[in-house]
Amino acid sequence: MKIWSAEQEKGAWDANVRGGIKGVLIAAGITIPGSLALHRFSPTYRNLPLPAKAFAAVVIAVPTIVVNAETAGVDYERSLWSGTGKRELDRKAQADIDKWDAMGSGAKFRDWAKRNQWSMVGGGWAGSMIIAGAILARNPYLTFPQKLVQARVWAQASTVATLILTGILAGTASKENKPMEEEDHSWRDILEDEEREAKARKAEADASQKVAVKV
Incomplete structure (x- = not known):
């Protein structure tokens, strides 16, 4: 552990x-x-109570802020890598790009779904x-708490369906990629790089020592 x-x-x-902060700006944008456009052109949205409008904004803003903050942190951590570790990361990134370029459109979608399963669920x-809230807002016989409960039920049902779908896509992507996967030799590459660097340093030190002896 570093x-x-x-x-x-x-x-x-x-x-x-x-x-x-970048996520806040994107979410605000x-x-x-x-909200302004919906308030102007959508009577349904205009008639929604303020808590419902605020909830819709929070649903969009929070994931946007969290994802941008986490991505920035990961990028900074990667920037600290150097030497053998950085070269191995670069090799792996290039291998992933080559593998992605070799995929067809369907395989790319399934691979993307596998890597972004929880983002799709969220x-x-x-x-x-949001959709359930907009539909239920037209019902004048339900109170706001009742509409919120029904919207949550719809969202839960949609979440279960999305989980099943992404699970199927992820399983299909794993089966398709399994024959293409090779044994991980990254540890061997790292050892070879370190050995080459050690030999290069030794050769440089021997050369410097010979020059010093001659002088």
């Missing part, structure tokens, strides 16, 4: 904060114009809540 210095910890925190839940 121990970070105080400076690196501060850098990681600053990166997360910058990512969070989506929710504020979207997005499906949020979208279901």
Whole structure:
């Protein structure tokens, strides 16, 4: 486990904060114009109570902020890698790009669904809540708490369906990619790189020693 210095910890925190601020700006750029447009053109949205409108904004804003903050933190952590570790990460990233380019459209979608399974589930839940809320808002016989409960039930049903769908897609992607997967030799590559670096340093030190002896 790598121990970070105080400076690196501060850098990681600053990166997360910058990512969070970026997420806030993106969320504001989506929710504020979207809310204004819906308020102007949609009577259904205009008649929604303020808590429902605020909830819709939170559903969009929170994931946006969290994802951007986490991504910024991961990018900062990767920037600290150097030497053999960085070269291995670069090799793996290039291998992933080559593998992605070799896939067909269907395989790419299934692979994307496998890697973003929980994002799809969360997005499906949020979208279901918003759509269900907009539909139920037209019912004058239900109170707001009743509408909220029914919207949650619809969203839960949608979440279960999304889980099943993404599970099927992830399983299909795993079966398709299994024949293409090779044994992980990254540890061997790292050892070979370190051995080459050690030999290069030794050769450089021997050369410097010979020059010093001649002088």
